[in-house]
Structures are given as C-alpha cells and as structure tokens.
Amino acid sequence: MRLAGALVLLAFVLCHLINHMLALVSLDMAIAGHDVLMEPWESAFGTGLLLAAGITHYANALWAVYRRRTLRMGTAEAWQLGLGLTIPFLMMIHLSGTRLGEVFLDLDPGYPSVLLNQWVFSPWKGAIQGALVLVVWGHACSGLHLRYSARDWYIRSQAWLLALAVVIPTLSLAGWVAGGSHVIRAAADPAWVGTVLADAHSGPQTQAQVMRLALNGVGLHLLLIALPFVFRSVRGLRGGKRPQLTHSSGRVVRMAPGSSVLEALQDHGIPHASACGGKGRCTTCRVRIRGGLAQLPPPSLLEGAALARIEAPAEVRLACQLRPEHDLSIMPLLPSDAVAADGRLHGGLDGRERHVVVMFIDLRGSTTLGEAKMPFDMLFILHRFFQQMTRALTLTGGHYSNFTGDGLMALYGLKGSDSRKAVTAALAGAREMTASLERLNSELAAELPVPLRMGIGIHYGEAIVGTMGPPGAQIISAIGDTINTAARLEGLTKEHDCPLVLSAAAAEAGGQAFPGVPRHQVMVKGRIEPVEFLAFADVPMGQVSA
Structure with a gap:
C-alpha cells in the first residue's frame, strides 16, 4: 500500500x-x-x-x-x-x-x-x-x-x-x-x-x-x-519486559519493549548498517545470533524472503525486523558503513570455519612469454586465459575467489556440506580447464611460440570462509592452512611436470580411488605432519572407492 x-x-x-x-x-x-x-x-x-x-x-x-x-x-x-x-x-x-x-x-x-x-x-x-x-x-x-x-x-x-x-x-x-x-x-x-x-x-x-x-x-x-x-x-507508560541485548563489541544494553534490534542499537548509539532504512530490503543489517536463537519468533514473510534471497542459514537474522522478547546476543555480519550492494553478498559466508575444496591454478611460462610479447598482446592472452578458466568454474559450480598475477584461486563446496560432490565438481572443473586450455592453444597457435601450460593444485580441509576485503570491494574468499597447502600443491606441478596435484585428503573426502597412482609426501611450512598427494599426468575422471 x-x-x-x-x-x-x-x-x-x-x-x-x-x-x-x-x-x-x-x-x-x-x-x-x-x-x-x-x-x-x-x-x-x-x-x-x-x-x-x-x-x-x-x-x-x-x-x-x-x-x-x-x-x-x-x-x-x-x-x-x-x-x-x-x-x-x-x-x-x-x-x-x-x-x-x-x-x-x-x-x-x-x-x-x-x-x-x-x-x-x-x-x-x-x-x-x-x-x-x-x-x-x-x-x-x-x-x-x-x-x-x-x-x-x-x-x-x-x-x-x-x-x-x-x-x-x-x-x-x-x-x-x-x-x-x-x-x-x-x-x-x-x-x-x-x-x-x-x-x-x-x-x-x-x-x-x-x-x-x-x-x-x-x-x-x-x-x-x-x-x-x-x-x-x-x-511508554505501559512498561513491559526489557530484553537484554549483548553486542559482539562487548556492549550490553536494555531494549525498549517491542523494539527491533536495529532500533535498540541506534537508540544506544551503536553504529550498525541499514542501507534501506530498516525496511527489510537490503539485508545489510544482518546479524548472527550467538545466544537466544531458540527463543526467537520465526521470520516474517518480508524477512524470510530477504533471508532466502541471500541463502542465509538459520542463525542469521535481519536486525531491522527482529523484535525479541528474550535476552539476545548478536554479532553484526557487515561493517556499519556497508552500502546496499554489500547486502547482495551470500548470507552464509560471513566468516566461519567450514570444510571446503580449494583450487589453485597457475599459468606456466608467463614471464618468458611476457618478454617476447608486447604488453597489450600479453594482456589479451591473459584475458582469454582467465575468461576460459572462470567459464569452466561457472559450468562446474566453482566460485572464483581471487587472482594472483597469472593465476587464480577457486573454491568448491560453498553451498552444502557434501564433500563428495565438492571434490567431484572440482575434478570436473580441472578437466574442463585443461580442455579449455587446449582449445585456447589451438585458437592462438599463430600467436604463441609454444603452447600455454598450467598447473592445478586441489586440497580439501577446514578454512575460514567469508566476505573479505575493504568496504565496497569485498569478495568471498578463504584463509587458513588449507589455502596455504593448496598453493604449495599447485607449485609441486612444476617439480612433477604434471597438470594436476591432488591431496590425499581431497581424494579421501571425495571418495575417490586411484589404484596404481603412487602417493608422495611433502612438508608444508607451518605444518608438523607431511602432506600426502597424488600427481597426475592427465586429469582423471575419478572412481568412487568402495
């Protein structure tokens, strides 16, 4: 109306x-x-x-x-x-x-x-x-x-x-x-x-x-x-129960009866994002419930639609629509100066530990190629390379996280917790990438002194996954030992002269069996135990272990 x-x-x-x-x-x-x-x-x-x-x-x-x-x-x-x-x-x-x-x-x-x-x-x-x-x-x-x-x-x-x-x-x-x-x-x-x-x-x-x-x-x-x-x-004269609101900053305030969480924060001068003015549209006011979730009323139709749009888990609610009647503990998931565009970020990826498949891709010989090509020619080749790689990720359900010069990092398994599907999708992504590279070499044969080559490292483990980066330029990425290990595995493709190195942890999590493929070990900085891996001359289709 x-x-x-x-x-x-x-x-x-x-x-x-x-x-x-x-x-x-x-x-x-x-x-x-x-x-x-x-x-x-x-x-x-x-x-x-x-x-x-x-x-x-x-x-x-x-x-x-x-x-x-x-x-x-x-x-x-x-x-x-x-x-x-x-x-x-x-x-x-x-x-x-x-x-x-x-x-x-x-x-x-x-x-x-x-x-x-x-x-x-x-x-x-x-x-x-x-x-x-x-x-x-x-x-x-x-x-x-x-x-x-x-x-x-x-x-x-x-x-x-x-x-x-x-x-x-x-x-x-x-x-x-x-x-x-x-x-x-x-x-x-x-x-x-x-x-x-x-x-x-x-x-x-x-x-x-x-x-x-x-x-x-x-x-x-x-x-x-x-x-x-x-x-x-x-x-205000009627009074009523005043729930206690605990903020992740350590502030503890009393809420006015019937007040929304956003209104309580504003009333006590605690900065909090709300790009749409508290109308339940932008989702920038989203919070993670740290205590008191079981006593909260279910989301209204308006809040439920907004949370579904960003695929938020059950413990994520909108501060502007949440009116608790019992004590509550919250943690904001976006900075207080977040803009409306930030509200489109995935609701379940705001900084949490979870198991994920990490893939590193690196283009081989780009330095030598750059010396032989004009800068704009090199940029054109890199553009085509990244275009093909991100296309392969999109086709196989991967998420492009960030690029590092002539390589990129990707994540699989962000939605759901099925490790078999995540690892299988990552292997499918690796196969699509190598096939795309072959097509790219064929298209650019007249421009390339030697065919382009690349190395892919895949690892599975626990990482901190969430939206990271400066305000206005945040991306969904991951940090932790699993990422460092995946990067090290990608580097091993040079030593083994192969396109793919897959960690044993990823193979086991994906239920993949590769009889006849030897296992190797490598020490990774920051880890006490060596990391087991498999090196492949061709990206395998994979087999489900018994």
Missing part, C-alpha cells in the same frame, strides 16, 4: 512538473498542456485515486513514526521522513488557492491566476512554491533510492537516474520562472489582471479566505503529526 500510494503520487507530481516545463515554450502551451496532463487527475476517478493514495501514504508515515521505538535513525531515512512531514506545511499554501479553493471557495484557478498570485500579489507564496517542488522531489528520490538501491537494474542505471533527478526539477522550475516572467509583463495592463481574476472567480476577500483555509490545513497537519508522539508516550 505504501509503494502503490507513493507511485500514484509520483505520477501526479511528474505530470505537474512536465506541465510546468511547457511554459518554457509559452504560457499558452502550458495552459493547453494542462488539459492533457492534469485534467484526468481532476476527474472524479482521478481525484478519488489521488486522495486514496495521499491518505494511504500519509497514514503510513504517521504509523511509521508511532511504530518506531526510537527517533534515532540513519541520515538517509531521517532526510526522507523529515522532508515528507514538511510537505503538507508547504503544500497547504498552494492547495488552498487551487484544488481546495475550488471545493470550499468556489474558485476556478488557472495558470494565469496562480502565477499572478505567486509572482505579483504575494511573491512569498512563489518562494514557498519553489521550495515545495524541491522538497517533494527530494522526498520522492530519497524514497526510491532507499527502496531500490540494492537492485541490479538500479545500480546499472544510477548515472541516468541521477541525471533525470537533476534535469526534471530544473526544467520544471525554469518553466515556472518563464511563466512568471510572462505574467509580470502582462500584469502591467490592469484590464488583463481584471479579466484573469474574474475568470478565476477571485474577489477582494479571496486572499483572506485562502489564508484561513491554509492555516486550517496547517493546524490539522500539526494535530495529526502530534498524535503518534502522544500515543508513543502512552505506550
């Missing part, structure tokens, strides 16, 4: 602003455009639709103020709410001389009479009109940004949307100024002024009547916005 009401109001505002733009051509053009753009809104259906949308949107805003347990909020959310509550104060001055004046004062205003009033009789009303355009447009843009900033289409279109956000009000205000200039010149003729006022049914008492109507509207708005604060005070 909030979104539907907002979109109807936005459609009306756009029609109004476009109508103002027509005054850049001429005032007559704006008057003619009014019949096309604004007359439908003045019909019985249009007026009813607009009234329903306005009441719905307004009531939702008051309800949002009442429902909040704290008035502390993020900057973007505060701007949106503040601008929204300011609109009726400014709008009453305009409405009392137009639509409300038609209903209660029998006025028949048009562009000439409205502009005459704003630019000649009461210029202060013109200043308020300009402010109203900017406040309404700012409120609409901030609302759309909070709602859609995490969507792919919004991120791709952000430059164009920003341009429209600037151009539309600028041209509209320019048209309004152009129309005002025309009226100021025409007002030098008293006969023209008299005709305009007569057509608008405006008499000597009209200004005073319009002002009384505007003041009544402002008073009503003040009364209505006071109501949620009064009811908030009454609700």
